[in-house]
Amino acid sequence: MRFTARVEVRLRAGIADPEGATIERALPALGFGDVEGVRAGKLFRFSVEADDPATAAARAGELAHRLLANPVIEESSVEVEHEEPEGR
Amino acid sequence: MRFTARVEVRLRAGIADPEGATIERALPALGFGDVEGVRAGKLFRFSVEADDPATAAARAGELAHRLLANPVIEESSVEVEHEEPEGR
Incomplete structure (x- = not known):
């Protein structure tokens, strides 16, 4: 299943x-x-391609931590949502 | 009343x-x-300091349009939430 992930990165x-x-x-x-x-x-x-929302959120969080945010000065939060099959 | 506004700016x-x-x-x-x-x-x-949520959202939208987003290439969306009196 495909999920849309939103990652917020804040100082x-x-x-x-x-x-x-x-x-x-x-x-x-x-x-x-x-x-x-x-x-x-x-x-x-x-x-994100994942089997369930929890896995998708975990993958998005890992990506946020490794690539998108600098954990020394930034914090991040993740939301995932199931993508509709026919696109939106 | 004080409201917390979140403005998302997306390409x-x-x-x-x-x-x-x-x-x-x-x-x-x-x-x-x-x-x-x-x-x-x-x-x-x-x-934002405003009398009600609708006014706060309108002010935040005006600020987004004039200062935060370039409407030629970006779109923005606004959410407002009443701030708790004792801070959070």
């Missing part, structure tokens, strides 16, 4: 986020004074 | 994704032959 709390800080600095001048605490992260989507 | 279908393609090329050699179709995107989280 750990306390790790400096220059991209988020730069966006946040621009906000008041652009009329977004109601927005604060901007944190930037990454999102990966891919398709 | 539109058909737009070349060099980051995803590079990851995908590395996968077979790393033992991830069961993974394909890697697409890389961005994820932003921030806090």
Whole structure:
């Protein structure tokens, strides 16, 4: 069965986020004074072939840990969903 | 009330994704032959001050459209959630 996996990669709390800080600095001048605490992260989507959702999630987590996130400064979370046979 | 907004920014279908393609090329050699179709995107989280969830979502969507995504090649989606008063 094919599963669609979504991996979110976020900087750990306390790790400096220059991209988020730069966006946040621009906000008041652009009329977004109601927005604060901007944190930037990454999102990966891919398709995994596995027998069941638990195996697909484990494979996606392994990939996230080995390739997509730097575990020293980033944390990741994984969601998997069964792909519809006829595509979406 | 404060809301936590999550904005996902994804490349539109058909737009070349060099980051995803590079990851995908590395996968077979790393033992991830069961993974394909890697697409890389961005994820932003921030806090919005608004009277209700609909207003918060509208503000987050405006910010996504004006600052976070390039609407020519990217699409974005927004989710908002009420922030717990005592932090989480």
